Amino acid sequence: MRFLKQFAFLFVMASGLLSCSENPRPDETTERNREQDTKMGLLMETLYEDDFTRFGEGLYKHTEVANESGGTVASGELVAVYYELWTIEENEAGQYEEGHLIEKLVQTEVDGRMKNIKTSVVFSEGEREIVKEEDDPLIFQVGSGNTFPLTFNYIADNMRENEEVSFYLTGQYGYGTYSYHKIGVTRWQPLKLKIRVAELFDEEGFEKFEENRILREIDRDRAYYEENFLEFTEVSITENGTHVYTLNRDTIRNQEDTIQRKAKVDIDYTGRLFRFDSLVFDTSIEDTARTWDLYSAGRTYEPFNFEVGVGSVITGWDEAMVELFKYELAVLYIPSTSSYGGTAQGGRLVIPEFLREDLENNSNITIGNLIKPWDPLKFSIEVVEVDNPEE
Numbered sequence: 001m002r003f004l005k006q007f008a009f010l011f012v013m014a015s016g017l018l019s020c021s022e023n024p025r026p027d028e029t030t031e032r033n034r035e036q037d038t039k040m041g042l043l044m045e046t047l048y049e050d051d052f053t054r055f056g057e058g059l060y061k062h063t064e065v066a067n068e069s070g071g072t073v074a075s076g077e078l079v080a081v082y083y084e085l086w087t088i089e090e091n092e093a094g095q096y097e098e099g100h101l102i103e104k105l106v107q108t109e110v111d112g113r114m115k116n117i118k119t120s121v122v123f124s125e126g127e128r129e130i131v132k133e134e135d136d137p138l139i140f141q142v143g144s145g146n147t148f149p150l151t152f153n154y155i156a157d158n159m160r161e162n163e164e165v166s167f168y169l170t171g172q173y174g175y176g177t178y179s180y181h182k183i184g185v186t187r188w189q190p191l192k193l194k195i196r197v198a199e200l201f202d203e204e205g206f207e208k209f210e211e212n213r214i215l216r217e218i219d220r221d222r223a224y225y226e227e228n229f230l231e232f233t234e235v236s237i238t239e240n241g242t243h244v245y246t247l248n249r250d251t252i253r254n255q256e257d258t259i260q261r262k263a264k265v266d267i268d269y270t271g272r273l274f275r276f277d278s279l280v281f282d283t284s285i286e287d288t289a290r291t292w293d294l295y296s297a298g299r300t301y302e303p304f305n306f307e308v309g310v311g312s313v314i315t316g317w318d319e320a321m322v323e324l325f326k327y328e329l330a331v332l333y334i335p336s337t338s339s340y341g342g343t344a345q346g347g348r349l350v351i352p353e354f355l356r357e358d359l360e361n362n363s364n365i366t367i368g369n370l371i372k373p374w375d376p377l378k379f380s381i382e383v384v385e386v387d388n389p390e391e
Contacts (some may be wrong), residue, residue, distance in 0.1 A: 029172075033058055036170035036190055043088070043096040044168060058170030063163065064194070070160035071200045075143035078206055078342075078374070080199040082106050082116075082137050088168065088190035098192060100127075102183050105138060107198070123184045135216060135274070136209075137198050139374045141342045164196040207241065210335040213376055214243055217274050218333060221245075235330070238319035240338045247329040259321045259386055261309035266385035268303045272378045273371070281370055303384045314339045316377070326386040336374040345371040 037058045044052045044060050052062040073079055084106070087099035105118045116134040121127065159165060171188030179187045201209065225232035225247075235244040259265060270283040280292040286301035288294075306312050308321045316334030324330055336342075371377070 032188060033170060033172055036172075036188070039090070039094075039096045040088070040168055040170055040190060058172060060168040062166045062168075064166055065162075065164035065196070067160045067163045070162050070197075073142055073159045073161070073197060073200055076141065078139065078141050078201040079197055080137040080139050080201070080209075082196045082198055084192075084194040086192040086194075087185065088192055096190065100184055102185065102191075105134060107137070121184070122182050127184075136213065141373065144342055144373065159195070159197050161197050161200045164194070166192060166194045168192050207335075207337075210241065210337065210376060213274065214241075214333045214335060217278075217376070217378065218243060218245070221331065232331075236323045238316070238323070238338075240315055240319060241335045242316040242320050242338055243333040244320045244323050245331045245333070246324075247331065249325075249328065252325050252327055254325070257325070257386075257388060259308060259324055259326075259383070260388045261322060262389045263308045263321075264305065264387040265308055265321060265383060266303035266305050268382040268384055270380045272380070274376050274378060275372075278378065317379075321383075324383055326383050328383045330381050330383075332379045332381065334377045334379070336376050339377045340371055340373075340375070342373040344373050 034057070040058060040060055041054065044054075044062070048062050052060055054060050082105055084104035085102040087102060088096050089099035091097050101119065101121050103118070103120045105116060107114055108117055109115075110117070116137060118132050118134050120130045120132075122130065169191045171190055174191040175185050175187070175189055177187050179185060179189075199205070199209075222232055231247055231250060233246050233249060235246050235249070237243050268284050270285060270288050271281050272278045273281055280288065280294065283289050283292070283294065284301060284304050286295065289296070289301060306317075309318050311318065314334065316332060316338035319338070320330070320332045320334075
């Protein structure tokens with residue numbers, strides 16, 4: 001697998017869990033939407049009397065906490081949100097009522113400290129909750145289409161920072177024709193989505209946020225390397241924010257020739273997410289691929305060859321290579337803005353068996369994304385060969 005600007009990852013489909021029925025006829029769709037809209041309107045009147053807004057067929061909202069002084073969210077902006085996603089169910093009388101939790105990510109006090117706690121509900125072996133602490137709220141770009149359900153992408157438009165709103169959505173705005181049995185969602189499932197916009201980022205604010213994410217990850221890794229008596233030394237921070245750490249510089253004899261721009265290099269690498277406890281998502285090393293259930297018989301596992309500084313790889317790689325030597329072992333901490341930015345990459349996460357019970361069902365909101373939009377990445381690399389251009 002080549003870590004180029006455009007590539008396809010190996011992925012595992014959710015066999016038997018996610019299914020899509022045939023598309024209904026247009027007249028059936030219209031009738032269903034109108035019926036769901038009527039029932040949702042009655043539910044809103046029951047819950048909130050007249051304290052709600054209908055802003056489209058099947059789209060309702062109730063403001064839980066207003067903030068008239070907060071900045072207004074607009075399409076294209078980056079936001080950090082906390083959320084709760086619930087089903088809306090039809091009772092025996094044929095009326096709508098609030099159903100079960102699908103997933104929530106909330107900020108709550110634990111042992112005197114504010115923490116981000118994610119709770120996901122799965123029904124694969126009876127109903128059970130998976131609770132996990134997260135570093136950050138959900139980050140996404142409004143209007144980008146990179147969250148699931150897609151409704152996230154436009155109902156946040158015109159919200160205000162630190163405002164909390166409950167949205168009630170008919171089936172056409174949620175999972176549509178899909179049923180997702182693991183989380184108890186049927187096709188055309190109406191939903192309740194409660195959102196709090198925790199932060200509205202400008203460019204400087206997001207750079208600071210990314211830097212803090214990277215520093216947290218470095219601190220965790222430093223503790224590991226120190227416990228195992230391994231070198232872990234900062235080499236540099238590149239122009240666009242990639243942190244470069246070496247694991248063996250003191251043992252490299254020839255430090256006269258650094259890697260130059262337009263050098264051709266062979267690199268062994270292992271790519272990890274910051275999420276899921278540094279989950280491996282790609283590697284050029286066969287043994288690592290087997291350990292993390294990523295092995296593919298159709299792939300040749302060998303060092304990755306590319307030309308430095310010509311834009312054939314992500315920015316974080318291009319910038320970091322010129323800081324290194326042949327035979328260097330290094331770790332690159334790359335902000336999302338120097339990797340894939342707001343573009344999701346790959347298919348479904350591959351969770352190795354030894355982590356599966358803890359991690360497999362941990363995210364129902366971002367189903368299907370291997371690298372999520374605005375994910376920072378971490379690479380352990382070895383510089384195997386260097387062919388610098390002739391002067």
